[in-house]
Amino acid sequence: MAIEAQDLADLARGAAFLGSGGGGDPHNGRLLGEAAVARHGPIALIAPESLADTALVVPCGWIGAPTVSAEKLPNGREVVAGLERLERLMGRKVDAVMPIEIGGGNGLAPLVAAAQLGLPVVDADGMGRAFPESQMAIFNIRGLAACPAILTAACGSTIVIENSDNLAHERIARAVAVAMGGIAHMVEYPLTGAQTRENAIRGSVSTAIGIGAAIRQARRDGMDPFVALFEAMRRSALYGHAGALFDGKIVDLERETRAGFSVGRVIVESFGGGDSMEILFQNENLIARRSGRVCAMVPDIITLMDRETADSVTTERLKYGQRVKVIGAAAPRLLRDSRALSVVGPAAFGFSERYRPIEALNGWEKR
């Protein structure tokens, strides 16, 4: 399939939902993507199955606090500069790119480079949503190496990280992003075509486009966009269960930029009062509790959306008084086995609660 301007807008909308509140600002990402497509033409989206075993596939994305991503604009050359530097380092051409995470602006980051360099985008990503830390990618969970990785920043600085284990890589990359002004573009986990096929979360880019299209069409047709969203999620091979966890108004918000992350909590109160939901976040929404009872937890998806338009509200865009629905959805199955949960489950974020699937927590199983 060829990704055109309309698809970019749908992808931005879908990735904003799958991002669970994170993945960077989708608005800036969409503008950059649209400019690139307007200039260079449509972008090829290819199935992982079509990759040659030895192809070089490079996940791309922004690292840093989303709060900064919404305010500090890229210069537009970062993604291309990182890929070109990686080509020099590895002594070969990049064959395809892929989002490191299908969330927020990061769902679109590789498309900017793909348009400029004439590369295809693989219909897959490394997280099936967005997560705050690099080692939360499925590639780390499956034992693949993050390095060599390259960070590029608007100021022109280029940083190459080599020989680091995946945890040290995240620590170093985060520190570099902070020192570069709070945000940087990163290419990491360079993969072969075979590794991509075996390990990536497949189909997530086209799924995100489908989700975005469903919301857009429902709005155009005067239908309920939430119904359309849930239907699109249920039809998808990757996700499945999805539904509303809460409906109300933001009455409390704590958010700070700390060590390269946006960290905080938001409280949504029901319109009648008397009931509320608390959501804790680290870039992404991590856990939602209603009157103390857990309704959803990582790696399942928790996204706050404008209750009229179904526009996703990323954690850096949360505001006191916003009227929102809290939407939950099941994470891809790959993220729910015990090996994945040890890296992206509640314990990895310091929560004492044992992981329970969102459909079990909310009695959605019989649907």
Add this chain to the structure above:
Amino acid sequence: MAIEAQDLADLARGAAFLGSGGGGDPHNGRLLGEAAVARHGPIALIAPESLADTALVVPCGWIGAPTVSAEKLPNGREVVAGLERLERLMGRKVDAVMPIEIGGGNGLAPLVAAAQLGLPVVDADGMGRAFPESQMAIFNIRGLAACPAILTAACGSTIVIENSDNLAHERIARAVAVAMGGIAHMVEYPLTGAQTRENAIRGSVSTAIGIGAAIRQARRDGMDPFVALFEAMRRSALYGHAGALFDGKIVDLERETRAGFSVGRVIVESFGGGDSMEILFQNENLIARRSGRVCAMVPDIITLMDRETADSVTTERLKYGQRVKVIGAAAPRLLRDSRALSVVGPAAFGFSERYRPIEALNGWEKR
């Protein structure tokens, strides 16, 4: 000249004094250097004048908090790994190495690599003493570029910094060093032979060896090592004035590791009481005040030394109750012009006092 084991010990002693309390732990540096010389034989020390114009000369040193350097031991491969990586990046062999600063352990860091790689060490350095930040090198003051620079750590991680301006380079390198565990080895400011000749602080390695030898010989002969030190400084073409600023006991010490630096202050009280000297430091001692009156300030050298043995006490080795002399010395002339003072003078460290030379502050001019 060929540097042998005895010279290494003298260099460690001399560099510890010139380091103004910083430059990293000289003890670990000496042990690594001695092991390298025992295994690979003497190291050639060459005059900057003998370098070919197009030679590739690479300053080396450790970056991070000296407190960490005293506790976290190197694996011994860092310096070599950084130089080899730079050779691959620049597509040519390194012709010679040089200390980025002639202070503490950093006076010896390049000798370890020189011994292992069979390279000569240039009799020069980038600071004529030690300073806490990378951009305080004379090479930055003279407008040369720090990048490409390479950091290597004991864990094996390698970080390449490219295209950064010299201030961003320091910020990024510092953050990387912290993320790598508090200390890393760095090669930076790769120079041509001609640039080295025109800009480096020449003769500082042999001067440091001479200072160390003078102290050693005085101790062996039962003479006053401080008299020998002052005499060696006065004879040197680089420094000149030197003398005791205070004599007493450490009665107060505040020191913390913050953002990759050891920051704090120490108060030395006279034995009779009633008189005291306060010294503020950021890795290196920066300013010394006696009863509020400034006696010495950056870039002049301020080093606390054991009052019996004349062993230099680096800022990470300061202890309550130590009996010390506070020794001051004039910085090399290159560091005292207005361009240099804007980067390494009191204002660069946030002090409001205008720079006055140590010999003027202490009435040494007529000597």
